[in-house]
Amino acid sequence: MPQKELLTSSYDFTLPQRLIATHPASPRDSAKLLVYNRSTNEITHASFCDFEKFIPKKCALIFNDTKVIKARLFGKKPSGGKIELLINRALNAFDVNVYIRGKVKTGSEIIFTKETKGFTENLIAVVKELNDDGSRVVNFYVDKKLSISSREAMRFEDILPIIDKIGHVPLPPYIQREDNKEDEEEYQSVFADKEGAVAAPTASLHFTKEQHDRVCSSFKHAFVTLHVGSGTFKPVECESITKHPMHSEYYEISDEAKRLLDSEIAILSVGTTSTRTIEFYARNPAKQKGEANLFLHPQNRPIRVNHILTNFHLPKSTLLMLVASFVGLKKAQELYKSAIENEYRFYSYGDAMLIL
Numbered sequence: 001m002p003q004k005e006l007l008t009s010s011y012d013f014t015l016p017q018r019l020i021a022t023h024p025a026s027p028r029d030s031a032k033l034l035v036y037n038r039s040t041n042e043i044t045h046a047s048f049c050d051f052e053k054f055i056p057k058k059c060a061l062i063f064n065d066t067k068v069i070k071a072r073l074f075g076k077k078p079s080g081g082k083i084e085l086l087i088n089r090a091l092n093a094f095d096v097n098v099y100i101r102g103k104v105k106t107g108s109e110i111i112f113t114k115e116t117k118g119f120t121e122n123l124i125a126v127v128k129e130l131n132d133d134g135s136r137v138v139n140f141y142v143d144k145k146l147s148i149s150s151r152e153a154m155r156f157e158d159i160l161p162i163i164d165k166i167g168h169v170p171l172p173p174y175i176q177r178e179d180n181k182e183d184e185e186e187y188q189s190v191f192a193d194k195e196g197a198v199a200a201p202t203a204s205l206h207f208t209k210e211q212h213d214r215v216c217s218s219f220k221h222a223f224v225t226l227h228v229g230s231g232t233f234k235p236v237e238c239e240s241i242t243k244h245p246m247h248s249e250y251y252e253i254s255d256e257a258k259r260l261l262d263s264e265i266a267i268l269s270v271g272t273t274s275t276r277t278i279e280f281y282a283r284n285p286a287k288q289k290g291e292a293n294l295f296l297h298p299q300n301r302p303i304r305v306n307h308i309l310t311n312f313h314l315p316k317s318t319l320l321m322l323v324a325s326f327v328g329l330k331k332a333q334e335l336y337k338s339a340i341e342n343e344y345r346f347y348s349y350g351d352a353m354l355i356l
Helices: 048-054 154-164 181-186 203-205 208-216 256-263 273-285 318-327 329-341
Strands: 032-037 042-047 058-066 066-068 071-077 082-090 096-101 109-114 119-130 136-142 196-197 220-226 249-253 264-268 289-292 305-312 352-355
Touching: 032 048, 032 329, 042 048, 042 136, 042 273, 048 208, 048 352, 058 256, 058 273, 082 109, 082 249, 119 154, 196 220, 196 318, 203 305, 220 256, 220 273, 249 256, 249 273, 256 273, 264 273, 273 289, 273 318, 305 318, 318 352
Parallel strands: 032 352, 058 220, 058 264, 066 196, 264 305
Antiparallel strands: 032 042, 071 082, 071 109, 082 096, 096 136, 109 119, 119 136, 220 249, 249 289, 305 352
């Protein structure tokens, strides 16, 4: 039997339904902020608008500048049957890993049309592979009334402006509502830049442009990119967390981030996605870009990040285990208990926690 901190069941907790945030805080920085200082073992309850007051003086902040794409597409089969497709990640220039709600087989076509949004040709996804994990590999084509064999598969970057017109914001499943116009702006950080994520780096959502500008003018900072995939929501299902197959995501370390990470300055990582990127680089310093699949937990602790800003995460998730990698299982449980008792809002649109 694995020790307690390696048992998936140790990361389970009961969350009242009312504490699942289904809409963003407005304004963004009105969210609550729980601050835990490890050196004093003190918990402070504050507002995110006071975030700057808690940043250690000699510290650099690292942000994830990924941009969420409208990865949720509604289409139909040639026979008329409805299909829902969620883009997960690009595997290369042409092959795209997706999840499909509806029965398909290799060679199946899915047709997407949304003339009312200014795209008059059909976008077609053709299923190329069926993976054991339930995902599918597809190629995308624009329907020019040619047979598939005569068409040229589209590059992933050429699909993006099309899905921006016909797609939907890929809200996490626990929000349990359809996306709306508000989500197009609010489920995106104010510094989002590089398209490719299908989930937002949610700790970043608390920053207004004014607050982010103030922080960046007062502290050293830099950006990394991690294109967050849907695997971020996948619960750990193994009895022992060490048996969990960690998902992989594309990352890049900017030159400025590299300079800071290679220095001795303390690092405050904004979000779990920035943290995983930084920590993967710390273990692989020769690689400024590539695929990151690092799983942080109490027996695989951070070696470069000193402080972390994060949200409150799903039970049995790798993100909760990442939090425990900073403070240990027992303290993570205590912090979440305090958050629930103090009516903090949880998950993507929820409140924040700063671990110092």
